[in-house]
Amino acid sequence: AQSVAQPEDQVNVAEGNPLTVKCTYSVSGNPYLFWYVQYPNRGLQFLLKYITGDNLVKGSYGFEAEFNKSQTSFHLKKPSALVSDSALYFCAVRDRIGGANNLFFGTGTRLTVIP
Amino acid sequence: ETGVTQTPRHLVMGMTNKKSLKCEQHLGHNAMYWYKQSAKKPLELMFVYSLEERVENNSVPSRFSPECPNSSHLFLHLHTLQPEDSALYLCASSQEPYNTDTQYFGPGTRLTVL
Numbered sequence: 500a501q502s503v504a505q506p507e508d509q510v511n512v513a514e515g516n517p518l519t520v521k522c523t524y525s526v527s528g529n530p531y532l533f534w535y536v537q538y539p540n541r542g543l544q545f546l547l548k549y550i551t552g553d554n555l556v557k558g559s560y561g562f563e564a565e566f567n568k569s570q571t572s573f574h575l576k577k578p579s580a581l582v583s584d585s586a587l588y589f590c591a592v593r594d595r596i597g598g599a600n601n602l603f604f605g606t607g608t609r610l611t612v613i614p
Numbered sequence: 615e616t617g618v619t620q621t622p623r624h625l626v627m628g629m630t631n632k633k634s635l636k637c638e639q640h641l642g643h644n645a646m647y648w649y650k651q652s653a654k655k656p657l658e659l660m661f662v663y664s665l666e667e668r669v670e671n672n673s674v675p676s677r678f679s680p681e682c683p684n685s686s687h688l689f690l691h692l693h694t695l696q697p698e699d700s701a702l703y704l705c706a707s708s709q710e711p712y713n714t715d716t717q718y719f720g721p722g723t724r725l726t727v728l
Contacts, residue, residue, distance in 0.1 A: 535719075
């Protein structure tokens with residue numbers, strides 16, 4: 500079965516400091532991994548995805564994520580946090596089981612950037 | 615974000631009511647999805663449509679009935695819902711359903727069942 504785990508419900512970081520939002524995955528085949536962000540009263544917005552190739556993936560708004568196969572992790576990072584980064588972040592994984600583009604999401608991590 | 619729109623944004627209904635949620639995508643995509651987002655739970659994929667054909671139905675109760683009249687529109691018809699069905703219902707679309715295309719989400723409909 501495929502799944503992702505986001506071990507932290509809440510992450511607080513001071514503005515200007517580096518941030519990390521953690522995600523680990525479990526999938527039977529090659530993982531396709533995604534990060535989405537949800538701002539208040541808004542739908543999910545795509546940040547980045549890992550399909551194949553370089554383990555470090557760069558995405559929108561200065562975010563990046565590192566795929567680590569040995570640790571089955573795909574942590575989201577940003578070198579310098581902004582207050583506007585405060586939002587709910589979702590990690591998702593997909594494989595081809597069932598055929599259709601089934602994304603399995605984590606429970607989300609709420610990031611608060613403190614001014 | 616205006617690529618996928620959802621109406622209404624908020625809906626309050628009684629358990630005996632019948633209502634419908636509407637989703638429209640302006641991206642020229644071929645696949646559309648319904649998700650349920652409840653507090654403290656992962657997003658749950660409910661239905662997947664590809665070119666108006668339903669390709670996934672993840673054990674969703676029959677009180678939820680999807681309809682996809684064309685590749686740009688997706689409906690979720692609701693009847694005799696339960697209070698535990700209160701949640702944010704998100705629509706998404708992607709170019710195709712069978713690969714790693716990015717899914718683009720609408721803003722959601724906040725449903726409250728009394």
